[in-house]
Amino acid sequence: MYAKDGENYFVVDSHIHFWDGTPANQRNRYGEGFTNCFYDYHKNLSPEEYLWSPEKFAAYTEQDLVRDLFEEGHVDVGIFQPTYLTDFYINGFNTTERNGAVAERHPGRLIANGAFDPRDGEGGLEAFDRQAARWNLKGVKLYTAEWKGESKGYKLTDPWCYRYLERCEQLGIRNIHIHKGPTIYPLNRDAFDVADVDDVATAFPDLNFIIEHVGLPRLEDFCWIATQEPNVYGGLSVAMPFIHTRPRYFAQIIGELLYWLDENRLTFSSDYAIWHPKWLVEKFVDFQIPEDMQAEYGVLTTDVKKKILGLNAARLYDLEVPASVTASMNGGSRVAGAVPA
Amino acid sequence: MTAAAGVRPGAVREAVWRALGAVRDPELDEPITDLGFVHELSVHATEQGGPDSGVRVRLRLPTYFCAPNFAYLMVADAHDAVQELAGVVEVDVALEDHFAAEEINAGVAADAGFAGSFPGQATAELDELRRTFRQKAHLACLDRVYRHLVEQGWKIDCLAEVRLRDVPESAGRSGLLRRRRDVGLSTDPDALLVVDEQGRPVPSAEVARRLRFAKAVRVSVEGNSAFCRGLLTTRYGAGTGETGPAGEERERP
Numbered sequence: 001m002y003a004k005d006g007e008n009y010f011v012v013d014s015h016i017h018f019w020d021g022t023p024a025n026q027r028n029r030y031g032e033g034f035t036n037c038f039y040d041y042h043k044n045l046s047p048e049e050y051l052w053s054p055e056k057f058a059a060y061t062e063q064d065l066v067r068d069l070f071e072e073g074h075v076d077v078g079i080f081q082p083t084y085l086t087d088f089y090i091n092g093f094n095t096t097e098r099n100g101a102v103a104e105r106h107p108g109r110l111i112a113n114g115a116f117d118p119r120d121g122e123g124g125l126e127a128f129d130r131q132a133a134r135w136n137l138k139g140v141k142l143y144t145a146e147w148k149g150e151s152k153g154y155k156l157t158d159p160w161c162y163r164y165l166e167r168c169e170q171l172g173i174r175n176i177h178i179h180k181g182p183t184i185y186p187l188n189r190d191a192f193d194v195a196d197v198d199d200v201a202t203a204f205p206d207l208n209f210i211i212e213h214v215g216l217p218r219l220e221d222f223c224w225i226a227t228q229e230p231n232v233y234g235g236l237s238v239a240m241p242f243i244h245t246r247p248r249y250f251a252q253i254i255g256e257l258l259y260w261l262d263e264n265r266l267t268f269s270s271d272y273a274i275w276h277p278k279w280l281v282e283k284f285v286d287f288q289i290p291e292d293m294q295a296e297y298g299v300l301t302t303d304v305k306k307k308i309l310g311l312n313a314a315r316l317y318d319l320e321v322p323a324s325v326t327a328s329m330n331g332g333s334r335v336a337g338a339v340p341a
Numbered sequence: 342m343t344a345a346a347g348v349r350p351g352a353v354r355e356a357v358w359r360a361l362g363a364v365r366d367p368e369l370d371e372p373i374t375d376l377g378f379v380h381e382l383s384v385h386a387t388e389q390g391g392p393d394s395g396v397r398v399r400l401r402l403p404t405y406f407c408a409p410n411f412a413y414l415m416v417a418d419a420h421d422a423v424q425e426l427a428g429v430v431e432v433d434v435a436l437e438d439h440f441a442a443e444e445i446n447a448g449v450a451a452d453a454g455f456a457g458s459f460p461g462q463a464t465a466e467l468d469e470l471r472r473t474f475r476q477k478a479h480l481a482c483l484d485r486v487y488r489h490l491v492e493q494g495w496k497i498d499c500l501a502e503v504r505l506r507d508v509p510e511s512a513g514r515s516g517l518l519r520r521r522r523d524v525g526l527s528t529d530p531d532a533l534l535v536v537d538e539q540g541r542p543v544p545s546a547e548v549a550r551r552l553r554f555a556k557a558v559r560v561s562v563e564g565n566s567a568f569c570r571g572l573l574t575t576r577y578g579a580g581t582g583e584t585g586p587a588g589e590e591r592e593r594p
Contacts, residue, residue, distance in 0.1 A: 034405075036405060043575050152462060188470060189470070192408070216561075216564075217561065220554065220557040242568075
């Protein structure tokens with residue numbers, strides 16, 4: 001738990017990874033390109049004192065992760081979002097199994113989410129059932145730009161995707177994290193388009209759709225959909241680190257999100273190990289909308305920060321929140337909905 | 342006729358640079374020359390056209406995985422822009438360091454179109470994609486013009502009635518007219534400022550919402566632009582690309 005100025009913050013980092021991006025695991029030039037691309041994200045937006053070498057970035061250890069998240073990074077609970085990329089990496093980039101093995105060694109602190117790929121069809125459904133049972137899944141992460149042989153991606157509205165989402169409903173897997181990427185079928189469409197989220201959010205009102213990176217680079221389309229669909233959430237990974245390099249832009253993003261959505265549907269995440277949660281958490285707690293922008297966007301209250309940093313994700317994942325975090329809030333623990341059923 | 346006849350040294354290169362300056366990143370709505378995407382530009386003699394009649398351009402993007410459809414549009418547009426120049430007989434435009442560079446470069450050189458460059462993976466050309474992003478560019482620009490009006494004391498409730506003639510001359514206004522032309526909207530002085538995608542009036546009760554969305558589009562596009570610039574610098578280092586002639590005036594985005 002993070003404490004500052006007499007306030008306690010329960011921190012859920014809702015998008016973390018334990019990947020293997022090493023050359024030994026890279027299947028081809030795409031794997032190499034993917035690791036390099038992630039590293040450039042890390043290098044471009046991290047404060048200098050948090051920069052790693054490319055070698056460490058590709059192969060950090062479980063000890064690094066535990067120290068960075070829990071000992072230094074103020075994180076109470078971390079949620080692994082798998083990214084398989086088996087067309088790029090021999091053993092996958094960060095699979096449910098790889099993440100889950102770490103999660104099992106740190107019970108109560110780490111959650112391993114699963115994944116499905118609608119292109120796996122009928123056989124994939126059975127494998128998904130087994131995965132759900134093995135890891136007691138509460139959430140899945142879908143990467144619609146995932147390559148699979150000749151296919152360069154899929155849409156959430158593809159018929160088989162509906163079958164898998166129905167299975168999620170049956171299995172009680174309520175949190176569907178969506179990450180859009182640069183490719184899709186057909187390639188002439190905008191791969192980052194989030195219009196298909198609108199359709200599935202309407203079709204599956206009991207599922208929560210958490211759009212990672214708040215739809216970036218299509219923030220406006222994400223906002224337009226989320227304002228109409230109460231079960232659509234925004235994951236703040238990739239948006240968060242602008243707080244350091246471009247705080248005024250960060251203020252605009254947060255301002256837009258709070259205008260179009262509300263403070264109960266945004267979740268903090270670092271995208272570890274792309275960015276270290278320590279500086280993100282500390283800067284966010286200290287952050288305020290610049291004075292000359294407050295007429296436009298208002299201010300960020302302590303309650304809003306608490307919700308974004310952890311209480312909203314705690315609600316989605318039924319996590320118990322210490323009373324000391326919610327006691328001082330307007331509406332107390334009711335606001336957070338944090339008392340587990 | 343050859344490009345060299347009576348032409349001062351460097352003139353062809355400058356003409357190519359200006360032509361490339363008309364090629365925009367469709368997502369970011371900025372010239373590829375301003376974004377640093379032109380890595381190399383050189384002119385050379387060819388047997389057929391004489392001195393300065395061959396042009397070689399190398400383009401680069403902020404990441405290895407930038408979306409292939411937008412990448413294709415920039416390479417194809419750059420190729421077309423250079424080819425149209427008088428006296429240029431040989432054009433070699435290629436994208437570097439990109440996962441789909443091979444398909445894109447071969448497709449553009451062979452004039453194969455996007456679907457022809459990615460057989461089995463595309464169902465159409467990129468006209469619809471381009472149109473979608475021109476609409477976004479128009480909305481972002483509308484917000485810039487609107488903010489300018491608000492600064493001058495305009496109130497939102499009369500905006501449904503504002504016509505282009507009412508908007509004072511400014512860089513934003515010229516930019517708006519150009520983007521209206523790009524999406525086929527009227528630039529007649531009597532045309533309404535706030536219109537929907539088809540150019541129809543927006544009811545006054547919905548104008549505020551339309552402008553609020555235009556603002557979200559502007560925040561998004563400008564943010565993406567800054568992020569892409571940052572990633573390009575991270576990837577290649579500062580000051581590594583081609584730049585235009587010294588003192589050249591740049592158009593405001």
